[in-house]
Amino acid sequence: MWKPDRQSKKPLYEQIADHLEQRISYGEFPPGSLLPSERKLAEQLGVNRSTVILAFAELRSLGIIESRSGSGTRVSQYKWGATPKHTPNWKRYAEGGSFLPNVPFLRRIREALNQNPTLVDFASGELSADLAPMDEIASLMRGHHYTSYLGYDNPQGYTPLRQALEKYLVKYRDIQTTESSILITSGSQQSLFLITQCLLSPGDAVAIEDPSYCYSLPMFQSAGLRLFRLPVDRDGVQPEEIRNLYKKHRIKMIFTNPNFQNPTGTVLNDERRNKLLEIAAELGLPIVEDDPYSLTDYAGVPRPPLKSMDTTGSIIYIGSFSKIAASGLRIGWMVAPNSIVERLADARQQMDFGLSVIPQQVAGQFLKSEHFEPHLDRLRMQLLYKRDLLIEALQKELPDLIQFNIPQGGHHLWCKLVPAVNDAKLLEESIKNGVVFVPGSVYGSDSGFVRFTFARAKAEDIGPGIAGFAKALRELIH
Template sequence: MTRKSSTSTTIAKYKQIANEMEQRILCGEFPAGSWLPSERALAAMLEVNRSTVVAAYDELLAAGIVKRIKGVGTQVSSSVLTDRNKRLPDWEQYAKAGFFQPNHPVNRQIHQFVQSERQMINFAIGELSPDLLPVSLMKDAYRTMEADRYAGYEDFQGNLKLREALSGHLLAYRGIASPHSSLLITSGAQQALHLIIQALLNPGDSVVIEDPSYAYSLPIFHSSGIKTLPIPVERDGIDPDAIVPLHKRHRIRMIFVNPHFHNPTGTLMSTDKCARLLDISTTYGIPIVEDDPYSLTEYDGHRIPTLKSMDKDGTVIYISSLSKIVASGLRIGWIAGPQAIISRMADIKQQIDFGHPSYPQWIAAQLLTSEQFNAHIQVLRTGLKNKRDRVVRSLRQYFAEKITFTVPNGGIHLWCKWQIEATEQQLFREAVSHGIVYAPGSILGTSLNHFRLTFSRANDDQIEQGVHRLFQATKGFATLTQKHS
C-alpha cells in the first residue's frame, strides 16, 4: 500500500475533515469558546455534502473537542487547551459516550437516599433485613473454609462442590433435575440475565417482558439493542396467548417471565397459564427465561411448581439466586439450562470477570448442604409472612381506602395503588422528605399511580414507622373518591 493510499484515500472524507478541523483548533485558529463555521458553510467551502460535515463535527463532539448548542452552532470546548497548553480528556463527555445506558435517574436517587447518612426507612430495595439472615449458619460455613485451598481462580462455570450442592437443592426444593454440568454460577440473577442477553441475543432482537416488571427497570436490554415488548400482568400472570400475535409481527426470540411472587406485583402465575406458556414455547420454538428468586418464599410452605419443573422439552432457561433466601451480599446466582448455552455463557463470564469469587461459593455450598438449611427456610417464610401482615395492617390502619393492593402469599413486595389526587413526583418527593423511600411505579414500567412497597428490608418497628411517615407525607392530599363523589 502506498503512503498516499494509507492516508488520504483509505480515510473516510468525514474523518479527514474532522482531523483537519482538530488540527486547526489545536493550532489556535479556532480558540476555546470560538464558533466553528456552520455545517452548511463548511460543506460549501469544501464542496462536500452537509451530512459529511455533520459526521465530522459528530467526531469532534464525541472526542469532547466541541460542543453543539442547539439552534446556535458548534463551539470549541473550553477544556480543549489548559493554561499549561496541555490537552486533557473531557471526562464528562466520556461519561456520556459509552454504549451502556445509565440507570433510571429515580433508581440512582433511591440508592443515594438509602446510602445517605439520613435515617431513611427503606421500602425500596429488595433484600432481607438482618433479623432474617441465617447469620449463625453463615458463620459456621465461614469457619469451615479452607482459605489456602480456595485462593486461586475458580472453575469458570462455578465451583464444582457448589454446583453439586445446587443440583441437589434444585431437585429437592424446586423439582428441577439439572446435573452440575448444566449449571453456571453467576453474580446474582442480575448477571444471569445479562449473560443470557449477551450470549444468546443480537441487537434488533425482540423479547417479551412482563408489564410491570423488574426487567423493565434494567437498562441491560436496551443497552444491548434488544427491543422489549411488554405484556400486562393480570391477577394470575401474563396471558400467554398474547404472545402469538406479537410473535407473528416481531418474531419473538425470547420470553422473560418472573412467574412466582412476581416483582413488583406479587402475583403467582396459574398452573394453567404456565402450561399454556410452555405450549406456546414449543409450538413456536421460543425459549423462556424463568427468573425465579422468590418461589421458596411461599409463606405457608406450599411447594410451588416452577415452570422449569414442568418443562418436558427443555425450552426453559432457569435463573435464580440466594439473594432473597439467604443474603444478597453473597452475590450467588445461577443459570440452569442446556449444556451448549451454559458453556457459551461460562466462556463469556471468563472473559468478563475470570469466574466467580471462590469464598462466597464455598459458603453457599456449605449452606445449601447444611442440615439446618431447611429450618432456615421455614424461619424465613414465617418472618416474611409476619412482615407482610404488619405492613398490610399498618396500611389499612392509616390509609383505609387511600391505598389499595392485593395481598401476596409469598415474596417481598406489596404492589400498591394510590387513590390520591397527586402526581407520582409529588408523592415521592413528600415521602422522601419524611424519611421513607419506595419504588415509584414508573421505574417498573407501569401507570403512574402505582408504587412498590418492599417490606423485607425493614424491621418490625421500621415497618410501622415507615407507614406512619408515609401517612404524614400524604395526608395533605385529597383522596380520589372524595374529589369525585
Template structure:
C-alpha cells in the same frame, strides 16, 4: 461518602473547602464538573445550608469554582493556571459508550439512601442484616477448614457448589438438573446480562411483563433490544398475548418472573403455565425464568417453577441467594442447555475469569449443611410478620387512599394510589419526610403505582415510613 469532622477544630465550611480543593487537585473533579446544589450538598454532608453557601463563596473567591445562573456551580474551566485543553473531556466520555446509566428515579433513590441511616428505606429489595444467616455462616467458618485452591476456578463455577445446587433445586423447587447444566454467576443480574449480550442481537424483539423489574434495567436498552409488553394480571400474564406478540413482532425470547412477580406479587396460575409452555415449545421461543422469591412462600408451599414443568428444554432458569440468604455473597445461578452454558461460560471468563472461590465455598457449605432448612423457616416467619405490619399500617394510615392485594410470599406490596399523582414530585416530597419507595413508572407502569418493600426496614420503622408517605401524599 466523606463528611466533615465535627470534633475537628477547623470550621466546617473550611473542611468542605479543603475537601473540594483536594478533589480538584487530584483531577477527581475535572474542569467544568458540576457540583451539587447548596441544598443537596448540605443534605449529603449533614450540615446547614449556610455552611455550604460559605464554602462555595470561599471557593469562588479563590477562582476554583464558578456559578452561573441556570447552570449551577461548576469547577472553573481554568484552574491553577492550567488550560482545560490539557485535561480530557471526561463529560464527553461518560456520556458516550453503549451501556446506559441507571434510570433517573433509581439514581435519586440511591442518592437519598446512600450513607443516610436516618431515612426509612421502603425501596430496597434487599433483606435486612438481621435476616441474613450470619450465625450459621459463622459456625460453618469455625467448624470447617478452607483448603480450596485460590487460583482461577472453572469459569462455570465451583463444582461442589454446583453439585449442592443440584440437590437443593430438586428438594426445594422440584427441578431436576445436572452440574454440567449449571453456571454460577454474580447474582441474577449477571445472568440477565450474559443472556442479553450473548444470546440476543441488537434489534431483536423480546417480551417482558408489564410492569416488570426488567424495565428498571437499562441493560436491555443497552443491548439494543426491542421490548414488548405482556400485561400482568392477578394470575400472571396471558399466554395468548405472547402468541400475539410473536405473530406481530417475531419475538425471540420471553422474560418472566412467575412466582411472586416483582413488583406485583402475582403468581402465574397452573393452567396458564401449561398453556405458556406448550405455546413456547410450538413457536420455539425460549423463556427466561427469573425466580428469586419462590422459597419465601410464607406457608412453605413453594409454587413449582416453570423449569420444573419444562420437558422441552425451552426454559433458562435463573436463581440466586440474594433474596433468600445474603445479597453480599453475590451468588446466583443459571440452568440451561449445555451448549448455552458453554457459550456463556466462555463470555464470563472473558469478563472476570470467574467468581471468587471464597463466597462460592461459603454458599456451598451453607446449602450442604442441615441448617439451611432452619434459616428458610425463620426467614419465612420474619417476612410474614413484616408484611403483616405493613398491611396493617397501610390499612390504618392510608385507608382508602391506596388499593393493594398482599401476596403470600416475596418481599413487596404493589399499591395503586386512588387519585392522580406525579411520581417524581411524590418521591421528592417523601424523601423530604424521611422515607423512600420505588415509583411504579420505574417498572414501566403508568403513574400512580408504587412498590413498598418490607424486608429492609426495622419492624418499628414500617408504620413510621407509611405515616411519612401519607404526609407526602397529602401534599400532592
C-alpha cells in the same frame, strides 16, 4: 460521605474549602467541570447555605473556581494562571458508551439513602440483617477448612457447589439436571446480562411481563433489544398475547417471573402455566424463568417452577441466594442446555475469569448443612410477620387511598393509589418525611402505583415509615 468536623477549631467553611480544593487537585472535578449548587452541597454536608457560600468565596479568591450568573459554579480552566492544557471532556465520556445508567428514580433513591441512612427503606430488594443466616454461616466458616488454592476456578463455577445445587434443585424445585448444565453467576442480574449480551442481538424483540422488574434494568435497552409487553393481572402473566407478538414482531425470547412476581407478588395459575408452555413449544421460543422468591411461600408449600414441567428443554432457569439467604455472597445460578452454559461460561470468563472460590464454598456448605431448612422456616415466618405489619399500617393510615392484593409469598406489596399522583413529587415528598419506595413507573406501569418491599425495613420501622408515606401522599392530594 465526608462531613466537616464540628469539634475542630478550624471554621466549617475553611474545612469545606480545603476539602473541595483537595478533590479538585485529585482530578475528581477537572477544570471546567460544574460543582454542586450551594443549596445541594449544604444539604449533603449538613451545614447552612451561608457556610457553603463562604467556602466558595474562599476558593474564588484563590482563582480555583469561578461563578457566572445562570450557569453555576465551575472549576477554573486557568487555575493560578497556569498555562491552559487540554483536559479530557470527562462529562462527554460519562454520558457516552453503550451501557445505560440506572433509571433516574433508582439513582435518586440510592442518593437519598446515601445521604440519610435513617430513611425507612421500602425500596431495597435485599434482606435485612436479621433475616439473613449470619450465625449459621459464621458457624460453618469456623468449622470448615477452606481451600488454600486461590487461583482461577472452573469457568462454570466451583464443582462441589454445582453438585450441591444439583441435589438442591431436585429436592426443593423438582428440577432434574446435572452439574454440567449449571452455571454459577454472581446473581440473577449477571445471569440476565449474559443472556441479553450473548444469546440475543441488537434489534431482537423479546416479550416481558407488564409490569416487570425487567423495565428497571437498563441492560435490556443497552443490548438494543425491543421490549414488548405481556399484561399481568392477579393470576399472573396473560400468555395469549404471545402469538400476536410473534406474528407482528417475531419475538425471540420470553422473560417471566411466575412465582411471587416482582413487583406484583402474583403467582401464575395452573391453566396459564400450561398455556404458556404450550405456546412456547408450538413457536419454538425459549423462556427465561427467573425464580428468586418461590421458597418464601408463607405456607411452606412452594409452587413448582415452569422448569419442572419443561419436557422440550425450552427453559433457561435462573435462581439466586440473594432473596432467601445473603445477597452479599453474590451467588446465583442458571440451568440451561450444556451448549448454552458453555457459551455463557466462556463469555463470563472474558469478563472476570470466574467468581471467588470462597463464597462458592460457603454457599455449597450452607445448602448441604442442617441449618438450611430451619433458616427457610424462620425466613418465611418473619417475612409473613413484616407483611402483616405493612398491611396493618396501610389499612390504618390510608384506608380509602390505597388498593392491593395480599401476596402469599415474596418480599413485595404492589399498591394502587386512589387518586393517582405524580411519581416524582410523591417520592420527593416521602423522602422529606423519612421514607423511600419504588414508584410503579420504574416497572413500566402508569403513575399511581407503588411497590413497597418489606424485607429490608426493620419491623419497628414499618409503621412509622407508612405514616411518613401517608403524610406525603395527603400533602400532595390536598
